[in-house]
Amino acid sequence: MNKTSFSRFFYRLWRSITEAYSDDLYQDPWKFEYVVLDTETTGFDYYTDRILCIGALKLREDRINVNDCLEIYLEQQHYNRDSTEVHGILKNEGKDCLGEKEAMIKLINYIGDAIIVAHHTRFDMTMINKALKRQGLPTLKNRTLDTSKMYRKTLIASPLLKKKPSYSLDELADKFNLSKKDRHTALGDAYITALAFIRIVKILRKKYLNLTVMDLM
Amino acid sequence: MKNIISERVADFLKKYPPFNELHEKDLLLLSQEVTIVHRDKGQVVFSGGETAHPHFYVVHKGAVELRNEGNNEVIDLCDEGDIFGLRPLLAREEYILQAKAYEESILYAIPIETFKPYTQTYEEIGNFLIESFASNTRSPYAKMKAEQVAVAIGGDQTLDQSSRMLDFQPISFTKKPVCCKPKTTAKEVAEIMTSKKVGSVLVVEDKLPLGIITDKDLRNNIVTGKLPVTAEASKIMSSPVITYPANLTVTQAQMAMMKAGISHLCLTEDGTPDSRIVGVISKNDLIVALGNNPSVLIKAVKRATKVKQVKAAHKGIMRLLQGYLDNNIPMSITLKIISELNDACVKQLIHICLEKMHAPPPVPFAWLAMGSQGRREQLLKTDQDNAIIYQDTEPGKEEATQNYFLKFASKVNKALQQLGYEYCPAEMMASNSNWCMSLMAWKSTVSGWISNPGKEQVLLSSIFFDYNTVYGDTKLADQLSQHIFEATKDYPNFFYHLAEGALQNPSPSGFFRDFLVEQDGAHKDFFDLKRRALMPLTDAARVLILSQHIKSISGTVERYEKMAELEENNRELYLSCSYATKALLKFRAKQGMLHHDSGRFIALNTLTKEEKIKLKRTFKTIKEIQTLIAVRFKVSNKVV
Structure with a gap:
């Protein structure tokens, strides 16, 4: 028995003990509900930059319900010209905008207990949590998954393949042959992330005998 | 919302x-x-x-x-x-x-x-x-009609279920037919036909079809000298045109052509010659739809200008393969024809991608297929393994040249993926900068692998003996493998490592001649046909033929046949290896077609007793060839 199968054995053992707990992550990924989200921001500074738009959708198994998607535009005080060129979102460009507090309440109600999936999750989570704190709201405690890291697990070990520490959403879209037409819109990116997530889970399912959410972390 | x-x-x-x-x-x-x-x-x-x-x-x-x-x-x-x-x-x-x-x-x-x-x-x-x-x-009546048609067109037995199903499908036809005016000269018509690679031109006035000119009309009227090459189209065309509505099925089209003894049907909006033209169906379209003729498939591939069209032709190739397997066509012929067709598809895709680039390639290059496609043993779609070698560039232009080829390669890789060849999980693809280099860079990389004491690196260099230049300059790849060949002379360890590599695959059967199945992972309890049976044979063939200093033969079957020629005393073993390879390849293709996958993993409980015996028979040969290699290359520490 090598090292990994040894530790997997203990996983299993521990699992059989903790099976009774409902939030046990050693379960099939499709037993959980996921919220795939993406934020467009005025820049990359956690303190001075603000969220422009949030796109989110719910994933139950490999299904996305178009009517159950979330697209929130936020009112802006802070405005950074550089990043609007990336996202193409102009300040209050005629969309119905919400105040930060209202937007955040809508978002946390939407997310509920779901596991959050994003691409470079840490960035989106920090931006959202900073906004929650500013509004005196509790921060998100949900479990999170990051497709930029999950993708690495689908690659096989080879002396010539140097795995990157993380992969960009554009790279994933290329690998999985996904249209990049709606890149840099929050919901468009969330949609690409969701399809990449489904694809990765299905690839990993072929690789691991009993895939669990822990294998995705 | x-x-x-x-x-x-x-x-x-x-x-x-x-x-x-x-x-x-x-x-x-x-x-x-x-x-x-x-x-x-x-x-x-x-x-x-x-x-x-x-x-x-x-x-x-x-x-x-x-x-x-x-x-x-x-x-x-x-x-x-x-x-x-x-x-x-x-x-x-x-x-x-x-x-x-x-x-x-x-x-x-x-x-x-x-x-x-x-x-x-x-x-x-x-x-x-x-x-x-x-x-x-489908009603029972419809089915009966299909069989009658099959008999009428010659009782072709390869007209299997899938092509019978096609009888009732609308046929795909040329939506923008090549047209000319009644006043166009015969010479111009011939030029149009040559440049558009078509066999017929519609003569059109006010979007209404007046007549049609086919190769036959040119032959009968012009080549015979009856009319000069300056004759107007209206003088040589066949008229009136036989027209049909566009929603014709394969069967109806066949019937119509047979009835009128013609090879082209003109489709119009309401099916009469007095309405607008919507397309043309040629006999070619029909045969492509039936998909049972390699030469027609090749033509369809070569005419394709879009990835989608290549993909459609590729589906025909798979139908052809099914027919060959069903009819027990000899494996060596099947391998040859199918890999020729697969090559043609890849070649055409590369051609299409090259057209899409904004500039011609800065230097000559070669697109190499590696692995099973390189050995021309690929019947089913597997992962992509490919590489680019390009000629050395002038100093200062290295980066621009590599960028050009990387951009080009990622287009080809994407097109191949659309065709159904999955991306290689180890990224052994030409769009990876490690697999897209100039000849000089390749030489130094490979020299590094060979002189490296590690086994892994030596094995990597061996891939350059199983390649096939699908597109471009064949000399480039030859120069590289010649270079590797000479380099190996200084490193006697090379063959030792190759032989060791050939023996590292797990053996197919246990002590009691039972199948050994996978113990772990998603394929638990499946038999890994590729790793346990085919790879030992291909690896052994490679090390044997290379040690004889022959590098021009890349197919496993051909390698064993050559070895049989060279070594009289082991002739029988080599011939049975060649036979076993063919049998296993066929087995894999059949399993793959059945389950619509690569045929690599086999659920033993789905096999009949006869199939199991056939498989086991090849295992004995595998053991014998492994023993020969262990002795010859003195790889003693391996239990065979």
Whole structure:
């Protein structure tokens, strides 16, 4: 028995003990509900930059319900010209905008207990949590998954393949042959992330005998 | 709520019937209610006997196969924009057919409750749905007719289920036929036909068909000297044209051509010569649709100007392979023809991608297929393994040149993926900068591998003996393998490592001649045909032939045949290795076609006793050749 199968054995053992707990992550990924989200921001500074738009959708198994998607535009005080060129979102460009507090309440109600999936999750989570704190709201405690890291697990070990520490959403879209037409819109990116997530889970399912959410972390 | 995803769904749906009939407002509302479903290749959407879903489906990406589970007959293959699973919309019943993803697919599930009102408010939609539902349900009468037709056109036995199913499918035809004016000269007509690579030109006035000029008309009127090359088209054309409406099926088209003794049918809006032309069906289109002739397939591939067209031709190749396997055509012929056709597909894709580049290649290059495709042993679609070698560039231009080829390679890799060749999980692809280098860079990389004491690196260099230049300058790859060949002389360890590598694959059978199955992973309890049976044979063939200093033969079968020629005393063993390789390749292809996968992993309980015995017979040969290698190259520490 090598090292990994040894530790997997203990996983299993521990699992059989903790099976009774409902939030046990050693379960099939499709037993959980996921919220795939993406934020467009005025820049990359956690303190001075603000969220422009949030796109989110719910994933139950490999299904996305178009009517159950979330697209929130936020009112802006802070405005950074550089990043609007990336996202193409102009300040209050005629969309119905919400105040930060209202937007955040809508978002946390939407997310509920779901596991959050994003691409470079840490960035989106920090931006959202900073906004929650500013509004005196509790921060998100949900479990999170990051497709930029999950993708690495689908690659096989080879002396010539140097795995990157993380992969960009554009790279994933290329690998999985996904249209990049709606890149840099929050919901468009969330949609690409969701399809990449489904694809990765299905690839990993072929690789691991009993895939669990822990294998995705 | 309207959002960017629902807008994209609407953008897609409005291109296809019946959704193109909907007003924009209705379409947007409907699109918001859609559920997007992802299905992996082979995943079932619904099975026969299953309770009806509250949705019917539209294929957004990929393809879905409808199959009668009872007799395992494929009824239809739904492509992008096709709808299926209509039964619950029309009748509250269980599904009869099984729907399974033929390749990775994204489906739009349309809720029946939301959609149903439209079938009443829009008459066209109701009619369309009833028609498409009816065309998927074949009556016994329809089947009988198909068999009669099969007899009428020569009783061809290879007209298998899938091509019989085609009889009732609308035939795909040239939508923009090549046309000329009545005053165009015969010489110009011939030039048009040559440049467009077609066998017929329609003579058109005011968008109405006056006549048609085929190769035959040119031969009869011009080449015989009856009329000068300056004669006008109206003088040499066959007229009137025989016209049909566009929704012709394969069978109807066949009948029409036979009846009139012609090879081209002109399609018009209402089927009469007095309405606008919508296309032309040639005998070629017909045979391509039937897909049972390699030379026609090659032609279809070479004419393709889009990846999609290559893909369609490639489906024909798979049908051809099925026919060959069913009819027990000798494996060496099958291998040759199918790999020739696969090569032609890849070549055409590369050609298409090269046209898409904004500039010609800065230096000559070679596109290499590696692995099984390189050995020309690939029957089914597997992972991509490819590389680019380009000629050394002037100093200072290295980076620009590599960037050009990387950009080009990622186009080709993407096109290959669209064709069904998955990306290599180890990224051994030309779009990876490690596999796209100048000749000089390759030489130094490979020299590094060979002189390296590690076994892994030595094995990497061996891939350059199993390659095939699919496109470009063959000399480049030759120079590289010649270089490796000379380099190996200084490193006697090279052959030792190669031989060791050939023995490292786990053996196929245990002590009691039982199959050894996989112990762990997703393929637990499956037999790994590639790793345990085919790879030992190909690896052994490679080290044996290289130690004889022969590098021009890349096929495993041919390698063993050559070895049999060279070593009289081991002749019998080598010949049985060659036989075993052919048998295993055929076995893999059959399994792969059956399960629509690469055929690598085999569930032993699905095999018949006879098949198991056949498989086991090859194991004895594998053991013998491994013993020979262990002794010859003194790899003693391995238990064989």
